Amino acid sequence: MVSRGFGWLWATRYGAIAQWVSPLDSSVYDLHNSATVALHMATAIHQYAREASRVHDIAGLTDADIARATGAAPSTARAWLAGTRNPTGERADRLIELSALVERLQRVMEPSYIPVWLRRPIEVLDDRKPLDLLARGDFRRVARVVSSLEDAPFT
Numbered sequence: 296m297v298s299r300g301f302g303w304l305w306a307t308r309y310g311a312i313a314q315w316v317s318p319l320d321s322s323v324y325d326l327h328n329s330a331t332v333a334l335h336m337a338t339a340i341h342q343y344a345r346e347a348s349r350v351h352d353i354a355g356l357t358d359a360d361i362a363r364a365t366g367a368a369p370s371t372a373r374a375w376l377a378g379t380r381n382p383t384g385e386r387a388d389r390l391i392e393l394s395a396l397v398e399r400l401q402r403v404m405e406p407s408y409i410p411v412w413l414r415r416p417i418e419v420l421d422d423r424k425p426l427d428l429l430a431r432g433d434f435r436r437v438a439r440v441v442s443s444l445e446d447a448p449f450t
Contacts, residue, residue: 343382346394347375354397354409364413364429365389385432392434396425396441403444419443 350356356364362372365386374380375390382390400409416422417440425437 341378341381343387343390344375344378344380346390347372347382348378350390350394350397351376353401354406354413356393356397356410356413360410360413360426361390361393364393364426366430389429389432389434393429396429396434396437399438399441399445403441403447 347361350361351358358372358376359369361367361375362369365372365382366389367375367382367386371380371382371386375382381387396413397409400412404412413425416424419440420428420436425440428434428437
């Protein structure tokens, strides 16, 4: 909280920091802006861990499935699901791709079948498994197959 007059500035990241401020002290406002940016970044990173929980809950994917699709260790995927760690870099990218596919797949099949579909060899993918292709970064190839499922007429 920043007081417009004289007051206290409280910024939290790993605890509370208190500092007496005056309205003309620009360094305090810089500290406040840095804390705000850090908070937004931490929130954005936390959203990645929420995506892991989301694909787990919606599609019933196990920690091993999430690990396989992202190239992470199963213990790392379990930590994402528990909210104690957050994916970064390519693993975060793979997780978001997996989430996008799960979201699309739930429109064309029962959610309980999604893990089966992701684990099975698919003929149009040269009998490769979608989870393995995702781990290699071949999201677009799998997404094209999902698009064909979305476009297929159902009776």
